[in-house]
Amino acid sequence: MRRFLERCGAAALVALAAGACAEPVDAPEPEGGDGADQVLDLGAFPTEESAVAAEESEGALAVVPSAPRATLAGKRFTVFYQVSGDVLDTYADPTLGLPMAADHAYVFAQSHATAWASAAFAATIHGARSDFYYAPAFDLHEFPDWRTADDATLAGYGHDFRDTALAAGADFYAMNEAFSDTGWNAAARVQLMKLLRYLSDPDPSGVSLKGIFFLTEAAATTANWTSPANAFWTRVNETCDALVAEHYHSTGFICAHSTAFLASHYFNFREWLNDSGVAAKVSIANTKYTVLHSARYGPGTSGWAGGNSDVDTLARFQRAMSRAAMVTRDTPGGFNRISFAPVTSALTAAGVHPRINVLTRWHYGDPLGGTAAELPCVADYAGNCTCE
Numbered sequence: 001m002r003r004f005l006e007r008c009g010a011a012a013l014v015a016l017a018a019g020a021c022a023e024p025v026d027a028p029e030p031e032g033g034d035g036a037d038q039v040l041d042l043g044a045f046p047t048e049e050s051a052v053a054a055e056e057s058e059g060a061l062a063v064v065p066s067a068p069r070a071t072l073a074g075k076r077f078t079v080f081y082q083v084s085g086d087v088l089d090t091y092a093d094p095t096l097g098l099p100m101a102a103d104h105a106y107v108f109a110q111s112h113a114t115a116w117a118s119a120a121f122a123a124t125i126h127g128a129r130s131d132f133y134y135a136p137a138f139d140l141h142e143f144p145d146w147r148t149a150d151d152a153t154l155a156g157y158g159h160d161f162r163d164t165a166l167a168a169g170a171d172f173y174a175m176n177e178a179f180s181d182t183g184w185n186a187a188a189r190v191q192l193m194k195l196l197r198y199l200s201d202p203d204p205s206g207v208s209l210k211g212i213f214f215l216t217e218a219a220a221t222t223a224n225w226t227s228p229a230n231a232f233w234t235r236v237n238e239t240c241d242a243l244v245a246e247h248y249h250s251t252g253f254i255c256a257h258s259t260a261f262l263a264s265h266y267f268n269f270r271e272w273l274n275d276s277g278v279a280a281k282v283s284i285a286n287t288k289y290t291v292l293h294s295a296r297y298g299p300g301t302s303g304w305a306g307g308n309s310d311v312d313t314l315a316r317f318q319r320a321m322s323r324a325a326m327v328t329r330d331t332p333g334g335f336n337r338i339s340f341a342p343v344t345s346a347l348t349a350a351g352v353h354p355r356i357n358v359l360t361r362w363h364y365g366d367p368l369g370g371t372a373a374e375l376p377c378v379a380d381y382a383g384n385c386t387c388e
Helices: 004-008 012-018 049-059 085-092 119-128 151-168 186-200 230-239 251-256 259-275 279-287 314-330 352-363
Strands: 076-081 104-110 132-139 172-178 210-215 240-247 289-294 339-341
Touching: 049 186, 049 230, 076 240, 076 289, 085 119, 085 132, 085 352, 104 172, 104 210, 119 132, 119 151, 132 151, 151 172, 151 186, 172 186, 172 240, 186 210, 186 230, 210 230, 230 240, 230 279, 240 259, 251 314, 259 279, 259 289, 259 314, 279 289, 289 314, 314 352
Parallel strands: 076 104, 076 339, 104 132, 132 172, 172 210, 210 240, 240 289, 289 339
Antiparallel strands: none
16 A cells, blocks of 8 residues: 555656656555465454345345446456556557457546546546546545445445546546455455445436446455355446456466466456356356456566566566466457556556557457457467567
8 A cells, every 4th residue: 555656666756747657656555466366264254144144135225227427338348557647648549559449448447646536637538539438446445444334434435436536527436446355254245335336326416437346366266255245246247347357467477377377367256257157247257357467567576566677578578468468368258358557657668558559459359450360469479479
């Protein structure tokens, strides 16, 4: 949970003056990193029958019907987390940028350092391209009493954030994020369900926002779920258009493991949802689940993992990203959705963004310089998806 200066380092003030960090970073350090599946010790956290009953009771409450400002329904989409305005032109370029199509959408989720939402930042995103959407983040760690707060307090949090986001021109909100104990802690799930309902409630004029729901890697690990939590997932499906499974891994992690291992690692949780046979879970698995890959490339190590420029060349990091994208593209549930973070210039080098554009075009069957085709890797060269 480091603030802007801690994240950007000693050069932060210089970068801010130059506009590179114009949109400061204020987000918790990503959990997970380079372990295998983040299986946690469940012994100390028994699921209480009363909490499970409360989960079912909350699930029985209907979400108020409303007209969302925007939706990802029926679209192939990419979610980005933490972007700076200076890189948007690269993504918006009509020739070399992200592919444009009527059924494509790009959501930029943002944790702001000093406010819940920013009208100026919304205008920057909307001004870049018509298929770019803004989702200010409801950062759960900024509400330290969320686990124990009563309904009135949670409603106040949700409605106040919704009103601020709508007034700023937001298209979605980002729930950032389901903590590591979500799978075995029914009491925590009940509180999250309530927050999702309040955040998604329509305002007095009937307008609402759909959610972009982020999971830490531990929360997106099947072994950490001790119950089906059907009521919880029904609420997520009712209120959110995307479920983002965070996988912040280093170049070394991606290169050290087989593609079969990576496919299971990224998508085992999606299979758990899909194989349940529960309508809400199946819907999430097939229309909303997306794997988020680290786009961080800079000196030293980081909670964002990604590429350490002291050790890895940019070319090697780009090949590792391509390998992760290839696995995502080739695994059931991955072809229509892929996500990246961080994409702020404070945390990743300029050379990463063109590769993300190329990967996204390839992912959606829209390679540069030709018609849509099935290619083994970007530029029709399998070597681009190897680490050597």
